Amino acid sequence: MRRGIEWMLDARSIPIRLLVLTALAAGCLLLLTRTTDPLDWTIALASVLLTAGGVRWPLATALTTTGVLMLGFEYGHTGPVVAKVAAAIALTELAARHRGWRPLLGAAVLAGAYLQHPGESAAATAYRAAVMAGLPLLIGSLLRTARDSAARARRQAHELAQRRESEVAAARALERTAIARELHDLIAHHVSSTVLRVGIARHALPDAPPAVLEVLDDIHASGRETLADLRKLVTVLRDPNGDDESFLAPADLPDAIAAAVERARRLGIRTHAEVDAAITDVDALTGLTLLRLTQEGLANTVRHAGPGARAALTIVRHDEKVDFTLRDQGSAARTGDGPPGVGLIGLRERVELLGGAFTAASVTGGWQVTAQLPTRSRVAP
Numbered sequence: 001m002r003r004g005i006e007w008m009l010d011a012r013s014i015p016i017r018l019l020v021l022t023a024l025a026a027g028c029l030l031l032l033t034r035t036t037d038p039l040d041w042t043i044a045l046a047s048v049l050l051t052a053g054g055v056r057w058p059l060a061t062a063l064t065t066t067g068v069l070m071l072g073f074e075y076g077h078t079g080p081v082v083a084k085v086a087a088a089i090a091l092t093e094l095a096a097r098h099r100g101w102r103p104l105l106g107a108a109v110l111a112g113a114y115l116q117h118p119g120e121s122a123a124a125t126a127y128r129a130a131v132m133a134g135l136p137l138l139i140g141s142l143l144r145t146a147r148d149s150a151a152r153a154r155r156q157a158h159e160l161a162q163r164r165e166s167e168v169a170a171a172r173a174l175e176r177t178a179i180a181r182e183l184h185d186l187i188a189h190h191v192s193s194t195v196l197r198v199g200i201a202r203h204a205l206p207d208a209p210p211a212v213l214e215v216l217d218d219i220h221a222s223g224r225e226t227l228a229d230l231r232k233l234v235t236v237l238r239d240p241n242g243d244d245e246s247f248l249a250p251a252d253l254p255d256a257i258a259a260a261v262e263r264a265r266r267l268g269i270r271t272h273a274e275v276d277a278a279i280t281d282v283d284a285l286t287g288l289t290l291l292r293l294t295q296e297g298l299a300n301t302v303r304h305a306g307p308g309a310r311a312a313l314t315i316v317r318h319d320e321k322v323d324f325t326l327r328d329q330g331s332a333a334r335t336g337d338g339p340p341g342v343g344l345i346g347l348r349e350r351v352e353l354l355g356g357a358f359t360a361a362s363v364t365g366g367w368q369v370t371a372q373l374p375t376r377s378r379v380a381p
Helices: 002-008 011-032 038-055 058-075 081-097 101-115 122-204 210-238 250-266 277-281 284-304 343-353
Strands: 270-275 310-317 321-329 357-363 366-374
Touching (some): 011 038, 081 122, 284 321
Parallel strands (some): 270 310
């Protein structure tokens, strides 16, 4: 019903309204009054056309159609039925669009037009004037009330949605702050202690075997990188508008991927990497996801294939997508036989969130991870 009211009062309904009223007017003149008088047709046509002005000038339209009705009473050869209907429609639209003195003025003028054309008796004339002016006024007022109620309901729904959105945002901000505090106070503290102890051990054991020193250096470097990532994560979590985009600039993506590959090589994975230099113009979310795919994929190779394994990394940028492939061939030395953890699940969620596709499955002699990412991420709802 609300949509019907809005449509009737909308300017886009004017052509259909005019078409319907013209057809009804022609049928009335041809079938009911059976008149061929040009003046009757002129009055009817003028009444119909004037109703189109009710959208922009409702008061002027109501007064003008009433004036045409009075001309029909005075000079028409048959009853001005069409003019009566047009005047009623104009007054209805006036009452639907305005409150106060305007609809009352329109109703008074229309009632006066009927009173100036007496019927069988004074009582009948007064009754006819009251009905023909009061009924459109009542209908228009009801339409206006329904329209106002619908607008009020929409406004309240919008305000409620905004309030809920604000409450959800506040709750998320509190949760992010709490997580950031835990990361800073607990995890970052323990990682810092580990990095410090490894550094002390490195200097306290200058004569240790080279392999041990290399492992200590790698643990120390990895710990420092982890601390840097934790600090960035804490910064993002404390920012209500923060997201992963602040972690990595696209121009730094090739170097970050190269660092992950080099780390895998130091851990014994013979890694061959072919990275398209054009990936520097992907957006930040896609770039960060490519880096996480590389890091997690190579970490799984280290964990499950072990030293001596081979890995081939290929990243190719196309016009609107980036293809990622990481395939490893395990050696006899295995560092773990358990199932992969939640890392692959997290990678799948990252890729699909951006509108991409992700697969991870065993292949002949090893494991393969593939992903297709849009160059411009389109975050799924």
